[in-house]
Amino acid sequence: MIRKLLRWLAAALVVGAVIWWIGAGANAWTKTSVPVPRTDEVTGITVNDYKRHFVPGLEFLAAVVAVSGVIAAFSFLFPKSGPARGPGENLTKESDRT
Amino acid sequence: MKTNTRIYLSLALGLVSFTALAEPLIFDFKDPKGINNANFKLDAPLEAINGNTTGISGKVTFDPADPSKTKGKIVVASSSLRLPNPMQQQHMQGDQWLDAAKYPEISFEAKSLKNVNTSGDVTTADADGVFSLKGQSKEMTVPVKLTYLKDKLGARMPRMQGDLLVIRATFNIKRSDFGINAGKMEEKVSDAIELSLSIAGAAPR
Numbered sequence: 001m002i003r004k005l006l007r008w009l010a011a012a013l014v015v016g017a018v019i020w021w022i023g024a025g026a027n028a029w030t031k032t033s034v035p036v037p038r039t040d041e042v043t044g045i046t047v048n049d050y051k052r053h054f055v056p057g058l059e060f061l062a063a064v065v066a067v068s069g070v071i072a073a074f075s076f077l078f079p080k081s082g083p084a085r086g087p088g089e090n091l092t093k094e095s096d097r098t
Numbered sequence: 099m100k101t102n103t104r105i106y107l108s109l110a111l112g113l114v115s116f117t118a119l120a121e122p123l124i125f126d127f128k129d130p131k132g133i134n135n136a137n138f139k140l141d142a143p144l145e146a147i148n149g150n151t152t153g154i155s156g157k158v159t160f161d162p163a164d165p166s167k168t169k170g171k172i173v174v175a176s177s178s179l180r181l182p183n184p185m186q187q188q189h190m191q192g193d194q195w196l197d198a199a200k201y202p203e204i205s206f207e208a209k210s211l212k213n214v215n216t217s218g219d220v221t222t223a224d225a226d227g228v229f230s231l232k233g234q235s236k237e238m239t240v241p242v243k244l245t246y247l248k249d250k251l252g253a254r255m256p257r258m259q260g261d262l263l264v265i266r267a268t269f270n271i272k273r274s275d276f277g278i279n280a281g282k283m284e285e286k287v288s289d290a291i292e293l294s295l296s297i298a299g300a301a302p303r
Contacts, residue, residue, distance in 0.1 A: 031182035043298040
């Protein structure tokens with residue numbers, strides 16, 4: 001159960017990160033600030049003020065894929081879950097018989 | 099009639115002498131409003147880099163009666179150059195590229211103007227001067243547009259009186275001309291750098 005959950009979590013992280021990256025403009029580099037134009041009325045000069053805003057880039061995607069890989073690898077530490085296949089493997093049923 | 103003529107002559111002479119004696123104005127480009135800015139753009143085959151700075155200072159001498167005599171120096175603080183990606187910014191200012199700690203200033207000193215064309219308050223010209231970057235200087239000619247805004251300082255800075263001078267310039271430099279990793283990484287960091295300057299200086303009275 002935990003094994004599956006971790007793998008789903010890893011997949012969801014990668015899919016979510018890709019959707020966010022594309023939605024934010026599919027930038028090559030991660031940005032931690034974005035320009036906001038401001039114009040001086042007297043001189044007509046426009047300047048880009050930068051406000052703090054996280055925009056994911058490819059290195060962010062790579063980091064998420066790496067973390068997801070670790071989570072997926074971690075899932076192998078947990079035993080497989082599933083229906084019992086042989087006699088004696090399902091203790092509940094064994095105890096029910098006695 | 100004679101009296102009127104004398105008055106007109108006196109006024110005309112006064113105006114002529116005032117114009118002749120009018121001293122050039124010194125405009126200070128340290129902008130407390132943080133509007134003055136320069137943009138830089140590098141368009142390499144694999145990567146485009148766009149950044150800007152508002153760390154601009156300098157003084158320009160401008161004579162409204164004779165814009166061709168304009169001269170001055172504009173300075174950009176190397177450490178004020180900004181990129182949206184913090185790692186790129188750190189690399190740009192590091193010793194491999196601009197070495198902002200060792201070379202804190204980028205400047206252009208205009209020594210003379212040529213091809214001067216004035217129409218109303220707007221003057222276009224080619225400024226001959228020296229561009230300095232990372233400790234190396236190169237003589238360059240930069241096309242400039244000067245807009246003289248008489249008595250407009252008060253509209254921008256309340257409780258102050260004076261004039262404004264707006265300077266706009268767009269030109270290209272090559273990083274290889276200034277010893278910045280010449281011939282290296284040009285697929286990602288182009289050799290040509292487009293610089294675009296929009297600044298306003300104040301001459302208070």
